[in-house]
Amino acid sequence: MSCQIRTKACCSWANVASCPAPxxxxxxxxxxxxxxxxxxxxxxxxxxxxxxxxxxxxxxxxxxxxxxxxxxxxxxxxxxxxxxxxxxxxxxxxxxxxxxxxxxxxxxxxxxxxxxxxxxxxxxxxxxxxxRLLTDCMAAFRHIWDLFLENCRKRFVPHECVMVDEQLVPFRGRCKFIQYVPSKPAKYGIKIFWLCDSKTSYALDGIAYMGKRPGQDAQRNLGLNIVQQLSSTLRNTGRNIITDSFFTSVPLAKALLEKRLTLVGMLRQNSPDIPALMKPCKKRQLYSAEFGFKDNITIVSYVPKKDKTVILLSTLHHDKSVVEESRKKKPEIVTYYNSTKGGINVMDQMVRTYSCKxxxxxxxxxxxxxxxxxxxxxxxxxxxxxxxxxxxxxxxxxxxxxxxxxxxxxxxxxxSRLQANPRLPKNIVSSMEIFGVTQQQLQLACRHEQGPQKKRRCYCCPSNRDRKSSMLCKECEQHVCKEHSHVVCEKCFLGHFH
Incomplete structure (x- = not known):
């Protein structure tokens, strides 16, 4: 039932765990x-x-x-x-x-x-x-965008499986590269292609789609170019890339294999790479599967419903493994794809749940x-x-x-606001106190930055004793000696100001 992996790189990364970069x-x-x-x-x-x-x-x-x-x-x-x-x-x-x-x-x-x-x-x-707009229609945000993506790329080591998909950021205002995607809930917005970790939904890299430039022809092999560009930092790591039908193709699978990367993705029904035997047919039985193998590339055609066919391509799997325990007898390629395809959808959902937009x-x-x-x-x-x-x-x-x-x-x-204006309205000061920001704490912090206080006479001792100390009372800020001071634990001391 296990997958037969041909490249040594894939074997070395089979059990890799995600973690922050060193x-x-x-x-x-x-x-x-x-x-x-x-x-x-x-x-x-x-x-x-x-x-x-x-x-x-x-x-x-x-x-x-x-x-x-x-x-x-x-x-x-x-x-x-x-x-x-x-x-x-x-x-x-x-x-x-x-x-x-x-x-x-x-x-x-x-x-x-x-x-x-x-x-x-x-x-x-x-x-x-x-x-800058003459060569880049995203000039108004390009520098910050590049800095952010650079930080994302170098902060995290992903799992062995990553996914490429698109996100549509809703927007209906004036923008040269706004896109219309009828399958998305928002319909109109800015399209971003993301490379995400399949297990944690961490966004590793992204490309904002600028669309067709004025005076230029439509881009060819857009899906192949996007995946190759996003996966350039994963070259020679043996990781597997999950894609949907917009990106998946045999030329992409071959290009990734040359970089020691594998691919599992869904093919479009009208793809020229699909053999006639695997295309939808009313004569095919429910839950039946057809496999094809050529040049380290596996294609499977599965019938999940009557008169419907799902066709997947994989360079990670190289046999006819089927989950026999399942009633639907799904091929292992299908179950693997279903378990890893939701990385970017989960990321988009989590972002929209607590969005600051x-x-x-x-x-x-x-x-x-x-x-x-x-x-x-x-x-x-x-x-x-x-x-x-x-x-x-x-x-x-x-x-x-x-x-x-x-x-x-x-x-x-x-x-800083309280320190610059100590006469703020009472409702604002009381709101600050809820979060532990008080005048007393600011004074303690200033004293800590200034270092030890000068010694002065204890205000509790008689003047003829002339006992001097650098300690201050936390309430009246008067100098007191050890005899007239009391020791409290840090928990009680901090709790006094809350």
Missing amino acids: GNTPRSPKHAWDLFVTDNMLEEICKCSNLEGQRAAANKKKVWKDISKNELLAFLGVSLLAGYDKSCDVSIRELFGDRVSNPMYRATMSVERFEDIRRCLRFDDRTTRDF RQTRRWPMVMWYNVLDVAALNAFVLYKSQRPEFMQCVTYKRRSFLKELAQELVTPHMQ
Whole structure:
């Protein structure tokens, strides 16, 4: 019943387990997130957004307050929080102003500042965009997209089986490369071809489809070119690639074998590579299978329903193995394909479940929201693979991960906001206290950064004793000596501020 694998590379990777790449072991949800949304991406977005903000403010004769890195991270944290709450269709002002909504929104920043950042968020230099658009219609987002894909490729070691499929990011605004896919629920959107790990749905690499260029002929062998381009980083690893009928062909199977990669995929019924014997026929019996073998390529034609035929191609299987225990007597190629084909569909479903997407007319923002969703999913897969004890015996691991990630992203800016303006409204201060951000904690943190305090006379001792100490009372911040101080454990000390 086991598959006969011809190449040595396939045998060496038969039991490979996915794991973070060396040097990429996450310590916390934010650390896992930082591996995908890196500092160079954030710095580029801050620079381009500030240029746009200054231009827009100058037109209105106003002054623009530059976006800092912490403030941008807080903006991303609030966006992810909306995805965690499944409130992406709720208006921004309702999220920030409603008393029953999550207090993290109003504790992080004002609704006006959030809308200003979202309005001016840019991903490239506007002054040089026209020149880059001559050769790349995705110029407004290309640099950030390439940086993100580079991070995805080098952070994770996939299983022995990966899958290539497409994702349609819903969008109906103005865009030169918008696609119409009637089989998808959204119908219109931006098409992205993804290479995903079949078991964990980790997104390894992607290609945004630009469509036919003006003045050029339609691309030929698009499926073959896409798979070869996405699998270029897996060359000589012996891994198996799963594809659907759009990509699968005999030329693709031969091209992958030359790179020591195997292929399992479904063939279209009108494919010229299918022998006449294997095509649909009313005379064929239910649950019957026909096999064909040539040049390390196996083709199987299976009848799952009356007058219907499923035809698959494989360079991983080389015999007529059938699952005899099954009532339907499915060939092993069919069962293997069914168990591994859902990687990208699962990824797309998980991304849409807790998506941070908001309504917008700008396609770069649509791409950016999708990058945030995929980055959050990849960070979760990476973190869970190294922290199996995280939220054991619960079914909402990813939701808890997003909650912790959002809080870690917004906390530094929340502290800066309170430190810069200690006279914030009481409702905002009380919201900050829910997440452990208080004036006392800020003062303790400042004291820790400043180092040991100067020694002064203990305010409890009489002046004639002249007893000096560097310790401060945690309540009144007066200097006290050891005789007039009390020792408490760290748990009680921290619990006092909560």
